[in-house]
Amino acid sequence: MELINAILSTLISFIEHVITTMGPCGISLLMAIESCNIPLPSEAVLPFAGYIVSKGEMNLHVAAFASAIGCVLGSIPSYYLGYFGGRKFVEKYGKYFLVSKKDLEEADKWVEKYGDWAFFLCRMLPVVRTFISLPAGILRAKKRIFFTLTFLGSLVWSYALVYVGLKMGQNLEAFKHIWHKFDIAIVLIFGTLGVVYIYKHFKHLKDS
Numbered sequence: 001m002e003l004i005n006a007i008l009s010t011l012i013s014f015i016e017h018v019i020t021t022m023g024p025c026g027i028s029l030l031m032a033i034e035s036c037n038i039p040l041p042s043e044a045v046l047p048f049a050g051y052i053v054s055k056g057e058m059n060l061h062v063a064a065f066a067s068a069i070g071c072v073l074g075s076i077p078s079y080y081l082g083y084f085g086g087r088k089f090v091e092k093y094g095k096y097f098l099v100s101k102k103d104l105e106e107a108d109k110w111v112e113k114y115g116d117w118a119f120f121l122c123r124m125l126p127v128v129r130t131f132i133s134l135p136a137g138i139l140r141a142k143k144r145i146f147f148t149l150t151f152l153g154s155l156v157w158s159y160a161l162v163y164v165g166l167k168m169g170q171n172l173e174a175f176k177h178i179w180h181k182f183d184i185a186i187v188l189i190f191g192t193l194g195v196v197y198i199y200k201h202f203k204h205l206k207d208s
Helices: 002-022 024-035 042-054 060-097 101-114 117-122 133-138 143-170 172-207
Strands: none
Touching (some): 002 024, 024 042, 024 060, 042 060, 060 133, 101 117, 117 143
């Protein structure tokens, strides 16, 4: 419990420091990190950006567009890694980039079902959105289409989460009361979900 609380506090402090220090550029940086297959959840980054918006220190549209731009920038190295490395390379070394064979198979199913629009849809889904760039590179998706759909899908996702943070900021006192009352339960729920995700993800990496 204390360990989970400490990890969450450290993560939130890091996000807060980057955004308050760098502004929109900080949002772009954090979202680029997430898109490079590094587990820095946008679900934690963007609501805080929305909170900054609620204080009048940033514009809603600027925050959302900065986030979408960061997603595109972070997708570039992952895309080209898949593009030049190919499937065999990613299947062999993908675990070092936190991408398992099962992740690739899941991405294949999305692309097979929805075609290029999979890149748009996957950018609005938790977890999947972080590793979709590698399969796109492997499949040699057309760059202009891939990066355009990545931007648009990320923009929708960004607006949604920034808006959540905005509404939370506007009703901060009410949320403070709820969080104070249920803070232990909230930490346990998010901590458990995080541990389950990490366990399953790394189990897939080990099996791949």
